[in-house]
Every structure is written in structure tokens, then in C-alpha cells.
Amino acid sequence: xxxxxxxxxxxxxTCLLQxxxxxxxxxxxxxxxxxxxxxxxIMLPFELSKTSYILIGAVVGALMDVVLLTGGLxxxxxxxxxFMTPWLTAFIAPREAFTREQSISVLHDGWGRFLVLSSLISxxxxxxxxxxxxxxxxxxxxxxxxxIASTILSVILFAIVQGLFGPKPKSNSNKTTTYYW
Amino acid sequence: MRTxxxxxxxxxxxxxxxxxxxxxxxxxxxxxxxxxxxLAKIGMEMSTSWTDAVGRLIDYKDFKKNNSSLLxxxxxxxxxxxxxxxxxxxxxxxxxxxxxxxxxxxxIRYSTSFKNNVLVANKGSLAGLQPGMGMLENGVVAGLITxxxxxxxxxxxxxxxxxNWSVRLGYDGAVGILNWSGKSVEYATLTDxxxxxxxxxxxxxxxxxxxxxxxxxxxxxxVEELIVTEADEFQSVTIKLSANYKRIHYVEFLSKxxxxxxxxxxxxxxx
Numbered sequence: 001x002x003x004x005x006x007x008x009x010x011x012x013x014t015c016l017l018q019x020x021x022x023x024x025x026x027x028x029x030x031x032x033x034x035x036x037x038x039x040x041x042i043m044l045p046f047e048l049s050k051t052s053y054i055l056i057g058a059v060v061g062a063l064m065d066v067v068l069l070t071g072g073l074x075x076x077x078x079x080x081x082x083f084m085t086p087w088l089t090a091f092i093a094p095r096e097a098f099t100r101e102q103s104i105s106v107l108h109d110g111w112g113r114f115l116v117l118s119s120l121i122s123x124x125x126x127x128x129x130x131x132x133x134x135x136x137x138x139x140x141x142x143x144x145x146x147x148i149a150s151t152i153l154s155v156i157l158f159a160i161v162q163g164l165f166g167p168k169p170k171s172n173s174n175k176t177t178t179y180y181w
Numbered sequence: 182m183r184t185x186x187x188x189x190x191x192x193x194x195x196x197x198x199x200x201x202x203x204x205x206x207x208x209x210x211x212x213x214x215x216x217x218x219x220l221a222k223i224g225m226e227m228s229t230s231w232t233d234a235v236g237r238l239i240d241y242k243d244f245k246k247n248n249s250s251l252l253x254x255x256x257x258x259x260x261x262x263x264x265x266x267x268x269x270x271x272x273x274x275x276x277x278x279x280x281x282x283x284x285x286x287x288x289i290r291y292s293t294s295f296k297n298n299v300l301v302a303n304k305g306s307l308a309g310l311q312p313g314m315g316m317l318e319n320g321v322v323a324g325l326i327t328x329x330x331x332x333x334x335x336x337x338x339x340x341x342x343x344x345n346w347s348v349r350l351g352y353d354g355a356v357g358i359l360n361w362s363g364k365s366v367e368y369a370t371l372t373d374x375x376x377x378x379x380x381x382x383x384x385x386x387x388x389x390x391x392x393x394x395x396x397x398x399x400x401x402x403x404v405e406e407l408i409v410t411e412a413d414e415f416q417s418v419t420i421k422l423s424a425n426y427k428r429i430h431y432v433e434f435l436s437k438x439x440x441x442x443x444x445x446x447x448x449x450x451x452x
Contacts, residue, residue, distance in 0.1 A: 033294060
């Protein structure tokens with residue numbers, strides 16, 4: 001339960017940062033954008049049901065659309081990504097599966113799994129966003145290119161955030177002394 | 182019936198996903214051409230207070246640059262004013278007997294990365310702005326108001342896939358339709374120009390005045406290159422837009438006194 005509240009808090013914070021700061025992060029003539037709220041979606045715990053994933057995705061996407069005036073683009077991309085997330089998670093899960101209460105972290109799952117899951121989720125989101133936005137078969141290669149470019153930048157940002165603010169290993173140094181004084 | 186309900190319950194995730202996607206995609210479809218309606222207004226009001234603050238910070242940063250551009254703009258207006266005084270009554274802007282009024286405003290939000298870009302100006306119905314009014318940036322055509330709230334306006338720029346703009350090649354050239362291909366924010370395509378029309382790179386493209394949004398003769402851009410296909414009777418022209426969407430900030434909106442009268446005539450003709 002604690003991890004769920006923590007994850008929802010992270011999701012809300014990432015949405016806020018997206019609206020206030022990262023909405024301006026548009027580079028290379030619109031080829032590279034940052035959707036920081038994807039980090040919040042990645043950090044949702046594995047214990048969530050698939051239905052909850054989809055509903056949370058719909059709410060986050062709709063919120064982004066209302067604030068960023070993107071008229072349904074983020075909602076469509078978010079719902080699709082959250083629908084796909086359980087399969088993507090299962091694809092990279094270790095043999096003994098993830099602990100249900102936990103969300104992905106470098107500490108528990110290592111950099112490899114974190115980066116692969118972040119890349120898969122980010123690319124699913126970015127690609128669906130640009131594909132729906134272009135809405136033409138001829139613009140699909142364009143959407144793939146933009147998706148890859150935006151995913152690379154987003155994943156770098158997620159890795160930095162995870163490195164700075166992710167769970168840290170507990171220090172091994174024993175602070176209690178064996179001496180009675 | 183029971184089997185159907187059982188099937189839905191068994192596949193409730195898929196049903197929920199499809200339902201939400203339909204809602205999202207119909208939202209996309211309804212706003213694809215014109216972001217409008219209550220949601221657009223709520224979005225504008227929600228985000229403008231923050232962007233106002235960001236805009237003020239950018240204002241401080243850009244003071245020197247803006248001052249010089251304002252000086253140039255003042256000089257241009259002064260020169261234009263002088264030339265109008267010396268013109269006869271058949272001046273281009275006042276040839277219908279109804280004068281055009283301009284309302285200055287500031288762009289506080291913009292997007293140039295999407296196919297359907299929008300701009301938000303810091304003035305709305307309180308300042309007399311209405312949907313359908315044209316927008317100039319540094320004296321050249323830049324967009325069209327599509328939605329207004331009390332204090333803000335939503336503007337469709339030329340770099341939006343849906344609107345078509347009626348423009349003319351030079352002051353006595355052919356009239357064609359300008360639209361944006363969605364590729365570069367600096368270029369748009371002019372179509373429906375007869376092959377007989379002699380066009381050279383660098384020729385001016387100006388408003389025709391037929392849409393009632395702008396007076397005729399306002400600069401839209403310059404001819405960059407011609408696209409001629411042998412099988413076609415018309416030629417297309419790539420236009421370098423004069424409006425600089427990467428640096429757009431101060432704009433003015435145009436309104437015409439006789440517009441309601443013309444609109445009522447047009448609505449009668451369509452009955």
C-alpha cells in the first residue's frame with residue numbers, strides 16, 4: 001500500500017513537472033520531445049491490476065491533454081502504453097518474477113532491466129503519440145524516427161533521475177558501538 | 182444475452198481499453214482541425230497563469246531585442262502612415278469604406294512541433310477579440326482566431342494543417358490557396374496557380390482579401406520555388422513564410438467594422 005501511495009505521488013509530481021517545465025523541452029524542430037510523466041507511469045508498482053493501469057493512464061493522459069491543449073493525443077498514447085505495460089513488464093521480468101509490491105528500480109532490478117523497461121515503455125508512448133498525431137501511413141517512418149529520438153533523450157533523463165533520487169542501498173556501517181561507554 | 186455479458190466481463194480489460202481509445206481518438210478527431218469548446222477554454226485558463234509568469238521572465242531576458250524590434254516596427258508604421266496620407270481615397274486598406282482596426286496582444290503560449298500547432302494570445306473577448314479575426318506578426322499574416330475566452334484567445338497559425346488561406350501572387354497576379362504541408366515551420370505551399378502564370382522566385386505573396394479576415398495586400402511570404410508537374414494544369418509554389426513562428430511574441434489582431442453586415446448577407450445567400 002505504501003509503495004502504491006509513493007508511486008501515485010511520484011506520478012503526480014512528474015505530471016506537474018511535465019506541465020510546468022518539460023512542456024518547453026522541444027528540440028530539433030519537434031523531432032525530440034520530453035514526456036516526463038512517462039517516468040511516473042514506469043514507476044507504478046507491479047501489484048497494480050491491468051485495469052487500474054489503463055484507468056490511471058487515461059486520467060493522466062486526459063489531464064495532459066486538457067492542460068497542454070493536445071486534444072486527446074496524450075490520452076490515446078497513455079491508454080495504449082498502459083494497456084501494453086503488463087506485457088512489456090512480463091517480457092523483461094526475471095525468472096523468479098518481480099516482487100509485486102515493488103516498482104522497478106536500479107537497486108532491485110539493475111540498470112539493464114530499468115533501461116530496457118524505460119526504453120520499451122517510452123518508445124511505445126512516443127511512437128503512438130507521433131503516429132496518432134500524424135494520422136497518415138506515410139508519416140509512420142517519421143513517427144518511428146521521432147519516437148526513437150525522443151525515447152533516447154527521455155531514457156537518459158529517467159536514468160539521471162533514477163540515479164539521483166532512486167532507492168539507495170542501506171549503509172553497512174554499524175553505528176552502535178560494542179563498547180559500553 | 183447472458184453469454185454476451187459473460188464475454189464482456191471476461192474481456193473487460195480489452196473492452197475498457199477499446200472504449201477509452203475510442204473516447205481519446207474521437208477527442209483527437211474533434212480537435213484535429215480546430216481545438217475548440219469548453220475543454221479548450223478550461224485548458225487555456227488552467228495553463229495561462231503559469232505561462233504568464235514564464236512569459237514575464239522571458240520578457241526581462243528579451244528586453245533589448247524587443248526594444249529594437251519595436252523601434253523598427255514603429256518606423257515601419259510611421260512610414261506606412263505617411264504613405265497612406267499621401268494616397269487617394271482608394272487606398273488598399275480602406276477601399277470598401279470600412280476601416281480595419283488593430284488590437285495589439287502578446288503570444289503567451291505556442292507550439293511549433295506538432296502538425297496542428299496553436300498559439301494562445303493574452304487578450305480575449307474583453308478586449309473585443311472574436312473568432313475569425315486575423316492576426317499579424319510584425320506586419321505580416323500569421324494566423325486566425327478560432328476560440329476566445331474572456332482574457333485569452335486561441336489562434337490557428339498558418340503552420341496548422343487544416344486552414345486554407347486565400348492569397349494572391351503580387352498585386353495583380355493569380356489567386357491561389359495556401360496551406361501548410363506539416364514539414365517545416367518556415368515554408369507553406371501555394372496551389373491552384375494556372376500554368377500560364379509567370380512566377381519568379383522572390384515574388385511577393387499577399388492576402389487576396391476575399392476571406393474577410395485580412396485586408397488585401399498584406400504580405401504572407403515570398404516565392405521560394407515552383408513545383409510543376411507535366412500532367413497537371415496547375416502549378417504549386419513553395420512559399421517562404423514571412424511570419425517568424427520561432428520568435429513570435431508581439432502580434433496584432435485585425436477587425437473590420439462591416440463584418441457582421443457581410444456575414445448576414447452571406448448567411449442569407451446560403452439559405
